[in-house]
Amino acid sequence: MNQSSNNNEFVFLFRQPASNHSPEKQKEINKKWNDWIGNIAAQGKIAANGLHLKPGGNVLKASGIVTDGPFVEIREILGGFIVIKADTMEEAITMAHGCPTFDEGGSVEIRTAFAD
Template sequence: MKEFMFIFIGADYQELGLSPEEIQNLMGKWFAWIDELKAKDLYIEGRPLFPVAKTLRGPSAVVTDGPFTETKDIVGGYFIVKASSLDEAAQLAQGFPDFHLGGSVEVREVMQM
């Protein structure tokens, strides 16, 4: 099996104005998805990320606080999962609980070094 990273992109729950109950409901869906992947021995690891970042760009490595993008979308976290192919990994990513909020998942194979 190969390893794949799911990169979760979407709006911050607070920015969307979700109630504590809505956030709790969504977290339940996240944990259910993780449990499903673990039960199939496909989940390796994953973590949420804080929304604040610093970006270094250019030859001088200029530091910018952020994220500052045209949209409110942020990289909210990642999973590392096992799958036999990119297509299979994309199928596993269908469990992402935030599609209805406009979120997306970027699926990439992890290079072994």
């Protein structure tokens, strides 16, 4: 992967505690997210808009067993993701600062994306 070009893509996976907010609080949270992502987009750094993910789902194991999930034994959920463009992992980490998930006690997992 060429580290000196602006073609590197990184995935931000947003993990946050499961919670139920009032409509007013959710509107406030959504504005923070829109502002934060809008700032990244204004820099031309969004490679692909991810999706919001609903809680719950299923996990298919290699054995063919399907369980409720994902990871129902932990207290945080994978709330969504976006794909961003950055020159380096360090730049991607800097871009993740200020993410609204931190206000809720969440985290951002940053992964390098690549195509074979």
